Amino acid sequence: MKMLPALLALFLLAGGVCMAEIELSGEANAAIDVFPAFPYTSGRFDSPINPGNLAGIRDLNLDTDVTFRLQAVEQTGAWNLWLALDPYRMSRVLLAAASGDPVQEEAVGASLLSSDPAALSILRAEIAWYIGPSLVLRLGRQSMLTGYGYGWNPMDFAGTVKDLFDPEAELKGVDALSLQLYAGNAISVKLAGILRGDILRSDPLIAGADYADIQAAAELTASFPLLELKLSGYYDSDDAAGEDAFVPALGAGFMLDLAGVGLYGEGALLWGGRVPAPVGVSVIQRPGELLLSGLFGVEYTFASELHLIAEYFYNGQGYSLEERQLYADSLEDQFATWSYIPGEYAAMYRPGYFAKHYLLLHLGYPIYPWNTNLELSAYYSPDSGALGVMPRLELEISGSLSARAAYTGLFSLQADRYDEVGLSPFRHMIELGMTYFF
């Protein structure tokens, strides 16, 4: 009997795909991750965030994941279902920024405690009703990402926070009812009621949401020739004192095309912090004061087709030197007490969001004779001394298949700054992988 829902789902999926109006696309990834460690000792993956190598990192990992996108679009509406079968890769979990989203916090905690964590994530599950050419109503899990930044989007309050090590990755959507109104191409207004909690009932024990879980978001976009402006706002009835990781906030952004150079910026004012900060050893507290974050970026494509993005990010929710030291001490204390790192502490480890100041450089260059794209991303935190370097080479083998080689190198350029690299269980990662698009 338990097989029935699964068979029914399979039937619906297969039936849906066979229907001409529903299209299936996606990509499958397979990769070998190698973690070279110097010196090569039994404690090579030990670090404050991974004491005694609790996460079970090995020298070699085989990672596979698949994203399925089922989509149907017609004149009056659209349906989107995106599913990701993605084992929570230790390397990625420890590299990725924790969003402050409780669901992701659980995932991070579960990953650190479970030996074989894997999950089918629902990235999108939405139906859109195009009420007219200027009005769209969307219900379900949908993208709410906003802003102009490549590596960070401080004015995006509703969405899952981007991973600095893979900013172009698809992000899990937000459960919401949204209404978007367009006045030609000049003005767009989006209003959304957001439900936090497990609305899609992936876990029957915590399914659903209460009235107190309702949040609201609004976004206004105004477009002019060569200039675009955005305002965003977020409302959460329980402020920073509440239990979720969302706070009332206001944001503004712009993108200006100045003689071919793209200049953009974002600013955000938050009534409290979305993530807790250490206030003592093993004492954490969500900041209740006003926090300001901002980003400024430049984007340009040279005649050689070299594409450059450079960004500066001031992270109002980042930790000061004192807070970083307290965090490192807390990890040690928590491990001594519990013999593991609790999820709430693990989720505070947010590479790319850990300190207050960050610089990012991203270069992309197509090498046509080799059917190859070369990318180099690097970030540096002037206040903590953390440096990340990520070159990546992608070979287009066919219209459906590509292969890639990538390296991630993490370096601490300043001693005793308690930066994110010092906490990391590894400093070097080599990825050799392939992607099949369908």
Place this chain on the structure above:
Amino acid sequence: MKRTILILVSVVLFGPVLGADSAREIIDRADEPFLGTRIYTRSEMTVYRAGEARPTLEMESYSMREHGKQLSLSVYLGPARMKGTAYLMIENDLWVRFASTGRIRKLSSSAKKNSAGGTDFSYYDMADSGQGFAEEYSLQLDDENATIDGQRCYRIILRPQEGSEIPYEKVVCYVRREGYRYLELAYYQDGAHVKTLRFFDYRNADGRSYPFRYEMESHTKPSRTEVVVKSLEFDSSRVEPDLFSVPYLRRIK
């Protein structure tokens, strides 16, 4: 003697004007098949790098002009890697929709002069306004008896008008004398001949003679891109102003 002087003065004063007029006339006639208010094309693009064919790109393009603004939208239908990727251009504003995430990103106008989807066409080249090739150029008839592949043709030099956003320094244009068909456009940047657009397979479409195959050859790298037009509609009912908007980009699957 007075008559000779009068003729010489006339040639000096009005010669260039007469030349420009006839260049305009030639270009206007050559442009005729490309003129339209709402153009839809479905085409296949194959990039040849060092002579080797890359996977064929299948693409739909929509273009029109509204309130004096040039609007164009290109949507990739295949291969799987590119399917759902789309480029929207409204004058100098350029947006890209990435298929893998559905995310839409606005790019600076510097990207316009660069390769669209790895082909030898730039975003600028692909934005067909339906106004012909010589819009925003000043014209000069350079040679009335040039030859291309043994075909007698006019050679006309197009130079961007002052203040235009055209990324080329000049375009040397070859128009076949018989039938006034474009044969070749040679694009120059910084004094160098950077690429050549050639037209083939002129066929009757909607009462006009249109090239159903054309190719852009790069002279800065060993690459050329061949486009085969599979479907072509002028004044197409598929092309509506609503398509040229960021909201429409979100609807693409």
